[in-house]
Amino acid sequence: MKRRVLFLVFSALVIFFGYVWHIGAWNLIFPKNSHDSIEPELPKFLNQPSVLVFSKTNQFRHKDSITSGQAYFSELTSSKGIGVFLTENGASFNPGTLANFDVVVFLNVTGDVLNASQRKAFQQWLVDGGGWLGIHAAGDGSHVGWDWYMKNLVGAIFTAHTMGPQFQEATILSEAPDHPVMFGLPKKWQHLEEWYSWDISPRQNGFLVFASIDEKSYSPEERVFFGDRDLRMGDHPVVWGRCLKKGRSVYVAMGHKAEAFESQYIAELLSNAIDWLISEKVPSSDCSPHVNTKDE
Numbered sequence: 001m002k003r004r005v006l007f008l009v010f011s012a013l014v015i016f017f018g019y020v021w022h023i024g025a026w027n028l029i030f031p032k033n034s035h036d037s038i039e040p041e042l043p044k045f046l047n048q049p050s051v052l053v054f055s056k057t058n059q060f061r062h063k064d065s066i067t068s069g070q071a072y073f074s075e076l077t078s079s080k081g082i083g084v085f086l087t088e089n090g091a092s093f094n095p096g097t098l099a100n101f102d103v104v105v106f107l108n109v110t111g112d113v114l115n116a117s118q119r120k121a122f123q124q125w126l127v128d129g130g131g132w133l134g135i136h137a138a139g140d141g142s143h144v145g146w147d148w149y150m151k152n153l154v155g156a157i158f159t160a161h162t163m164g165p166q167f168q169e170a171t172i173l174s175e176a177p178d179h180p181v182m183f184g185l186p187k188k189w190q191h192l193e194e195w196y197s198w199d200i201s202p203r204q205n206g207f208l209v210f211a212s213i214d215e216k217s218y219s220p221e222e223r224v225f226f227g228d229r230d231l232r233m234g235d236h237p238v239v240w241g242r243c244l245k246k247g248r249s250v251y252v253a254m255g256h257k258a259e260a261f262e263s264q265y266i267a268e269l270l271s272n273a274i275d276w277l278i279s280e281k282v283p284s285s286d287c288s289p290h291v292n293t294k295d296e
Helices: 002-022 063-080 116-127 147-154 258-262 264-278
Strands: 050-054 083-087 103-107 131-135 158-161 168-174 188-193 196-198 208-213 221-224 227-230 237-244 247-252
Touching: 050 063, 063 083, 063 103, 063 258, 063 264, 103 116, 103 264, 116 147, 116 247, 131 147, 131 264, 147 247, 188 258, 188 264, 247 264, 258 264
Parallel strands: 050 083, 050 103, 103 131, 131 247
Antiparallel strands: 158 196, 168 188, 168 208, 208 237, 221 227, 237 247
16 A cells, blocks of 8 residues: 555656646756856858847746747748857857857746856947847746846846736737837737736836737736736836847747747747847937837
8 A cells, every 4th residue: 555655656746747847847946057168169151140049948948939939030030141040058158159149039048047257248248239139038037136137138027927817818009110120010919928027117217118018908917726916017018128338129028839939920020129139220219218109
């Protein structure tokens, strides 16, 4: 009888940890802080301009979304005739390697992935004229240990995401239809997502808000077994950015599911963001916070 109980317990643990691994939550339960020290070898020929797509995860791993996102950026850069390098090696963040790239994409990056010197190299590269595109988990709570990143690229502290249901279709509202990042996108569109909330709107910290979510179009709540939590923000941006000296940034909250990169409007949005981040001449109006133009 005792052996049977032990076997059942062992089997349950194997199933549980197997499930945790399968959904990408292993490092959420057992977070890592591994930092790479050996630089990856870049291709001998890299088209210019070029994009570095970084997808290292020391916490939750959106594995399907990362795979889909890598395929999307590979195809996008090929169609634009620009270079791309996909990596999960944090040692890429050094002055010499970063000098080869115009844009760095944080594709669902989570956790403490860069050491102090790598962070410093990235920060200097960005303010000297680089472009940063953060996707979904790049704005979650796993980055709070990097103060500069939180203040200058995210602008707000993640509180929670929708649960019960986790994925909901909601209405996205364009707030800056004349900005290059929003070029060709409708004034409003529907998207299925795990919706994030933050402690404040990054608008309050001087970020340009490109798009927000209509909180009336979905249920902004975290419903879990130990209670419900209201995730309404009132002013709830989902795409925003800013200029940092000579550099620029764009953050897109969507991208949990692999299907996000197959969505017409998300694909267009990311393509626009890459174009804007690469562009050499940026009018001052592109770097000024926009007045809220969404429909009431």
